[in-house]
Every structure is written in structure tokens, then in C-alpha cells.
Amino acid sequence: MSSDVTAWASSDADEAASARNATGQGQAVRKDDPPTREGLPRQPALARRSLALRIASVVAALAAAVGLLTVPLLVTDYVLSAILVPVLALALAGIGQNLITGYAGQLSVGSAAFMSVGAFATYDVHLHVPGIPLIASFAAGGLVAALVGLIFGLPSLRIRGFYLVVSTLAAQFFVVWLFTKVPWFSNYSASGVITAPKLVVANVDLSSPGGHYWLSLLVVAPLTVLARNLVRGRVGRGWMAVRDMETAAAVVGVRTGRAKLLAFAVGSFYCGIAGALWAFAYLGTVEPHGLDLDRSFQVLFIVILGGLGSIAGPFVGAAFVILLPVAFDQIGSAIAGGSVDPGVLQNIEKILFGSLVIFILVKQPAGMVRIVENAWIRVARWRARPA
Amino acid sequence: MIFFLEVLIGGLLAGVMYTMVALGFVLIYKASGVFNFAQGSMVLFAALTLVTLLEHGLPLLLAFGAALLVMLVLAVAIERAVLRQLVNAPPMALFLATLGLAFVLEGLAQLVYGTQVHGLEIGISDAPIRGLPLEVSKLDLFAGAVAAALVTVLGVLFQKTRSGVGLRAVADDPIAALAVGLDLPRLWAIAWAGAGVVALVAGLLWGARVGVQFSLSLVVLKALPVLIIGGFSSIGGVIAGGLLVGASEKLAEVYVGPLVGGGIESWFPYVLAVGFLLVRPTGLLGERLMERV
Numbered sequence: 031m032s033s034d035v036t037a038w039a040s041s042d043a044d045e046a047a048s049a050r051n052a053t054g055q056g057q058a059v060r061k062d063d064p065p066t067r068e069g070l071p072r073q074p075a076l077a078r079r080s081l082a083l084r085i086a087s088v089v090a091a092l093a094a095a096v097g098l099l100t101v102p103l104l105v106t107d108y109v110l111s112a113i114l115v116p117v118l119a120l121a122l123a124g125i126g127q128n129l130i131t132g133y134a135g136q137l138s139v140g141s142a143a144f145m146s147v148g149a150f151a152t153y154d155v156h157l158h159v160p161g162i163p164l165i166a167s168f169a170a171g172g173l174v175a176a177l178v179g180l181i182f183g184l185p186s187l188r189i190r191g192f193y194l195v196v197s198t199l200a201a202q203f204f205v206v207w208l209f210t211k212v213p214w215f216s217n218y219s220a221s222g223v224i225t226a227p228k229l230v231v232a233n234v235d236l237s238s239p240g241g242h243y244w245l246s247l248l249v250v251a252p253l254t255v256l257a258r259n260l261v262r263g264r265v266g267r268g269w270m271a272v273r274d275m276e277t278a279a280a281v282v283g284v285r286t287g288r289a290k291l292l293a294f295a296v297g298s299f300y301c302g303i304a305g306a307l308w309a310f311a312y313l314g315t316v317e318p319h320g321l322d323l324d325r326s327f328q329v330l331f332i333v334i335l336g337g338l339g340s341i342a343g344p345f346v347g348a349a350f351v352i353l354l355p356v357a358f359d360q361i362g363s364a365i366a367g368g369s370v371d372p373g374v375l376q377n378i379e380k381i382l383f384g385s386l387v388i389f390i391l392v393k394q395p396a397g398m399v400r401i402v403e404n405a406w407i408r409v410a411r412w413r414a415r416p417a
Numbered sequence: 418m419i420f421f422l423e424v425l426i427g428g429l430l431a432g433v434m435y436t437m438v439a440l441g442f443v444l445i446y447k448a449s450g451v452f453n454f455a456q457g458s459m460v461l462f463a464a465l466t467l468v469t470l471l472e473h474g475l476p477l478l479l480a481f482g483a484a485l486l487v488m489l490v491l492a493v494a495i496e497r498a499v500l501r502q503l504v505n506a507p508p509m510a511l512f513l514a515t516l517g518l519a520f521v522l523e524g525l526a527q528l529v530y531g532t533q534v535h536g537l538e539i540g541i542s543d544a545p546i547r548g549l550p551l552e553v554s555k556l557d558l559f560a561g562a563v564a565a566a567l568v569t570v571l572g573v574l575f576q577k578t579r580s581g582v583g584l585r586a587v588a589d590d591p592i593a594a595l596a597v598g599l600d601l602p603r604l605w606a607i608a609w610a611g612a613g614v615v616a617l618v619a620g621l622l623w624g625a626r627v628g629v630q631f632s633l634s635l636v637v638l639k640a641l642p643v644l645i646i647g648g649f650s651s652i653g654g655v656i657a658g659g660l661l662v663g664a665s666e667k668l669a670e671v672y673v674g675p676l677v678g679g680g681i682e683s684w685f686p687y688v689l690a691v692g693f694l695l696v697r698p699t700g701l702l703g704e705r706l707m708e709r710v
Contacts, residue, residue: 135509137509137512184695185691185694185695188694188695189694192452192508192512193645193694195452195641196641196642196645196687196690196691196694197687197691197694199638199641199687200684200687200688200690200691203683203684203687204684204687204688206683207680207681207683207684210680211680327516327520330513330516331517334513334517373527373532374528377523377524377525377527377528378524378528379524380520380521380523380524381520381521381524381525381528382524383517383520384517384518384519384520384521384522384523384524385517385521386517387513387514387516387517387520388498388499388502388514388517388518388521391503391506391510391513391514391517392499392502392503392514395506395510
């Protein structure tokens with residue numbers, strides 16, 4: 031019974047496709063279209079169009095990159111360090127969670143454990159290997175997290191569905207315990223707190239809020255592109271086949287065991303790096319209990335709200351999860367003038383998040399990202415209407 | 418040797434408490450094939466309702482009755498607001514919805530009843546009974562008796578009553594159950610009401626032992642390994658699983674804990690459960706799964 035939300039949610043994909051045709055974009059060669067058979071000449075109009083489209087997309091990507099890089103010049107330090115950096119870190123963790131849960135269909139409530147492993151491993155590698163570049167430490171942290179994810183993903187070879195929750199819960203509790211009880215991991219600091227190393231990449235000091243943002247972007251952007259390519263390729267299709275019907279996937283030749291383990295490894299790699307970013311670019315210090323079960327739930331919620339089985343979804347979800355409490359605080363203090371008990375606000379927030387998760391699951395299981403897409407399609411359809 | 422026995426008995430008694438919580442999960446799992454993550458929050462909610470009523474001066478029986486009513490209303494509300502909307506959804510969506518539900522219930526419980534720790538006095542002493550060679554309290558015996566009674570009632574309910582058989586049919590295949598004319602919403606409401614009652618009883622006993630506080634909803638996560646070891650769909654298995662988890666975690670804490678710095682109770686049951694999963698994926702007494710394309 032491992033059929034998945036996303037498969038069930040794709041009923042309005044047809045709507046999307048027909049709308050694309052209505053706006054004329056449907057004729058453009060897209061990656062999902064069946065490839066042209068070799069030996070047959072491509073239609074010249076189509077080829078020209080595809081070249082133009084390609085140039086346009088390169089230009090758009092460049093513009094987006096420049097835009098994203100210049101953000102620190104436009105916004106305040108508060109926006110950078112309290113909103114953009116944590117959004118990027120959590121979105122990366124969300125992508126990791128989504129690779130495991132949204133694409134490969136394996137339930138996990140242990141993403142914070144993998145984040146924790148990534149953060150501590152990055153810290154230890156950076157500490158014990160003299161002169162190692164920061165990015166290399168991040169990568170090493172991610173690899174250690176991948177290994178740990180792989181180990182706790184092993185039960186997925188034999189079990190399905192909810193049972194995996196236990197394995198990932200084991201990871202969650204075990205990791206917190208390990209980092210609290212074994213002082214070596216935190217270099218014998220009090221209560222297991224680790225502090226960020228100096229953030230320097232290629233001799234550029236990144237310890238300002240803008241620097242933290244650039245570092246996060248430098249890490250998150252390439253990994254996002256990689257994840258997108260991964261899920262569109264053979265690997266990703268294998269994952270989705272396992273998710274939609276594992277037995278059938280095995281019958282058509284997907285190596286299901288390998289696919290699941292790979293999902294756990296890659297997803298945990300993403301979570302691990304996200305954990306290092308969370309610890310060092312956002313908080314500056316982290317303790318084992320800072321990445322506990324609640325953080326895992328937060329990452330899971332990011333994926334559900336943003337969009338299960340989507341790469342853009344976690345960004346939407348992370349932005350929402352970070353911004354909602356901020357907005358809530360503002361509204362709360364505007365109404366009651368700061369006399370509201372923060373505990374009350376926190377509980378209302380909890381209720382709100384819980385209800386939203388249920389609402390999204392009921393109304394739009396593909397998440398907020400699909401809501402945005404559908405709105406966009408509706409606008410496009412309206413603009414392309416016959417006059 | 419007497420020390421070993423004492424630890425063992427203590428563990429088994431803790432296991433009885435886990436079993437009680439786990440029963441709530443089994444009820445919902447058997448009825449809808451869903452692991453209900455909100456069971457812990459339901460225990461918290463029920464216990465907080467009960468303790469607040471008691472603190473307002475209601476007698477225990479009346480407060481218990483009122484809390485029972487609240488849980489029944491809650492069950493019906495959950496069925497209407499959440500489950501009915503997700504009839505055709507895959508199990509994973511239902512599971513994630515119960516996760517959202519857990520957040521709603523926790524927030525609601527603390528918003529309405531506050532966040533402080535309450536003591537819960539039900540008139541049954543938790544002090545060891547004198548004159549016995551082993552440390553057993555009246556509350557332990559009471560908990561054991563209640564658990565046995567609950568297990569018997571649930572067993573009869575699932576095996577003998579029309580609703581019970583209907584619930585099992587729904588869990589097996591909701592669509593087929595609908596096709597033969599079973600009233601799905603009513604059955605789900607029954608299952609959740611049952612889980613609410615179990616949550617209230619568990620909340621009562623756990624609250625009497627450790628006080629009513631937020632951590633109650635986490636204690637309940639321990640029921641998960643119990644379920645895995647016993648098998649999700651088996652009431653008998655849950656008893657075996659509960660006792661096994663309770664005993665082994667206490668023994669491990671006492672005999673292995675000191676070697677590695679203590680505190681292994683927090684994760685030992687989960688690792689044990691994972692070990693079990695690798696050897697016996699359907700648990701001790703679970704039903705074998707068949708897979709068709």
C-alpha cells in the first residue's frame with residue numbers, strides 16, 4: 031500500500047497540459063515529450079523554436095542568478111539573516127525529505143537527525159582536517175549524513191509504509207542521544223554545543239549577513255539544479271515507479287531495493303548539508319536538541335505544504351513556514367500591543383499549521399506550488415482567450 | 418537475582434502502560450489501515466480535560482463521564498472534518514493528516530487548558546504495597562486489570578459484533594466495504610470514539626503516574642515500537658509487544674546503560690523494533706501481507 035499522495039494528486043495535470051496547449055506553449059519541445067526518433071529529420075520550425083527557447087531560458091537563468099546574487103544590496107540585514115538564510119537551509123532539507131518521501135514514497139520523520147549528523151560531521155571534519163576548504167567540509171558532512179541515512183534506510187528493503195516511521199524515529203532519538211552523550215563530537219564543549227567555524231570561501235570572508243546569504247545560495251542553487259535533473263532522469267523515474275506501485279516497478283525491471291537506498295542516501299545528503307547551513311550560516315551555534323523531532327516535523331510540513339513530489343515546492347513551503355510566525359507576531363502585537371502571551375501565540379500557530387496541513391491534503395494534495403501554477407495557468411488561459 | 422526480578426517486573430508493568438496506549442493505535446489501524454499519529458495528542462487532550470474538570474471540584478466519576486463525552490464529540494468532529502474528506506486518499510495522505518491533527522490537538526489542549534503540569538489524584542496509591550518481596554503498587558495492579566479488561570472488550574468487539582467485523586472489512590479494502598453497503602463514516606466515527614475512550618483511560622493511568630503534562634504526548638510514541646513488535650493489526654500481539662518493550666528497555670537501561678553513559682531508554686525500543694522488522698516484518702502476531710499488481 032505505498033501508493034502516494036502525488037500520484038493521487040495528479041488528476042489536474044491534464045488541466046495543466048490542456049492549458050499549455052491553449053497558450054501555444056504546448057508546441058514547444060519540452061523535455062517530457064517523447065524524444066525524436068533517430069533518422070527522422072526534426073521539423074525545422076520546431077527546432078528553431080527550441081533554439082530560441084533555449085537561448086531565452088539561458089538568459090532568464092542568468093537574469094535570475096544576477097537577481098538572486100544582488101539581493102543583499104537591496105534588503106536589510108534582518109531580512110537576510112532571519113528570513114532568507116533559514117528559508118534556503120530549510121528548503122534544502124525539504125528537497126532532501128521530498129526525494130525520500132515525495133519521489134521515492136518512503137515515509138521519514140528523521141530529517142532533523144540527518145541534518146544534525148551533517149552539522150556535527152561538518153564541524154568535526156573542519157576541526158580535525160587542517161586547512162580543508164569550507165565547502166569541502168560541507169560536502170564531507172553531507173556524505174557522512176548520507177551514510178547514516180543509508181543505514182537507517184536499510185529496513186526499507188524489507189518493510190513498507192508506516193513501519194519505516196519507526197526506523198527513522200530510531201535515527202531521530204539515537205542521534206540526539208549520541209551527540210549529547212559522546213562529548214568527542216562537539217569537541218568536549220559544555221552540553222554538546224558546537225559553534226560555527228570561520229566562514230571563508232576562496233579567501234572571501236562571508237561572516238556578514240550578506241555573506242551568510244551568499245554562502246547559502248552558493249550551496250543551495252547547484253544542489254537544487256542537481257536534484258531537478260536527478261528526478262527528471264532515470265533515477266527519478268525509478269523512484270516514482272517505486273512510489274506508485276513497488277511490485278509493478280520490480281516487475282518492469284526497476285531495482286527497487288537499490289532505488290530506495292539511493293533515495294535515502296541522496297535525501298540524507300541534502301538534509302546533512304542543510305543541517306550544516308542551518309547550524310553555521312543561520313544560527314552560528316547548534317546543540318543536539320536544536321535538531322529534534324519537532325524540526326523533523328517542520329521539514330515534513332514544509333514538504334506537504336509546499337508540494338510533495340516537487341523541487342520548487344520546498345522553497346514555497348519553507349518560505350511559508352518561516353514567514354507565517356513572523357507575520358503572526360506582527361499581527362499579534364498590532365492587535366494586542368505586545369500583551370499577548372507568547373505561549374498562546376505559539377499554540378495558535380500550532381493549530382494553524384496542523385489545520386493547514388489537513389486542508390492542503392484535502393483540497394490540493396500537490397501543495398501550494400500547484401495552487402500557484404494553476405493560478406498562473408488560469409491567467410495565461412484568460413490572456414490567450416479568443417478576442 | 419531479586420534485583421533482576423525487580424527490574425523485570427518494573428519493566429513489565431511499564432509495558433502494561435505502553436500496551437494501553439498502543440491499543441488506541443491498533444483500534445484505528447484495524448478500522449482504517451492508518452497509523453494514527455494523533456493518538457498521543459488524544460491522550461494528552463483527554464488527560465487535560467479530565468484533570469481540569471477535577472480541579473474545578475467535580476467528583477472523579479462525573480469528571481470521567483464528562484471527559485468521555487468530550488472525547489466522543491471529538492471523535493465525531495474528527496470524522497467529519499478530516500476523515501470524511503479523505504475517503505479516497507492513499508494511506509500515506511491519511512497518515513500525514515493525522516500528523517496535522519496531532520498539532521491541532523496539542524495546540525488546542527494547551528490553549529484551552531494551559532501549559533502547567535497537573536498532578537492527577539485518582540485515589541489509588543502508587544506507593545509499593547508493603548509485605549511483598551517485590552515493589553508493586555496498587556496503581557500497577559489497577560493498570561494491569563484495566564488493560565486486561567480493555568483487551569477483552571476490544572477483542573470481543575472486533576470478533577463478535579457487527580460493527581467490529583465491519584471495521585475489519587473497511588481496513589481490508591475501503592472501496593469494497595463501501596460497495597457491499599457498509600456505512601463508512603459511521604464505522605470510522607466508532608473507531609475514533611473507541612480510540613478516544615482508550616486515550617482517556619491511558620491518560621488517566623499515565624497521568625496518575627507521571628502527572629499530566631505535555632510530555633504525555635511523547636511517551637505515547639513508545640507505543641510505536643510496541644506495535645511493530647507485536648504486529649499492527651493484532652491485539653494479542655500488542656500485549657506481547659508491550660511487555661517485551663517495557664521489560665527489555667528497563668533491563669537494557671540497568672545493565673547496558675551504565676556502559677555507554679545511560680539514557681538509552683529514549684531510543685532502545687526503536688532500535689529493538691527495527692531489529693524485529695528485519696527479522697519478522699509483520700511482527701510477532703501480525704497478518705501476513707499479500708501483494709498483487
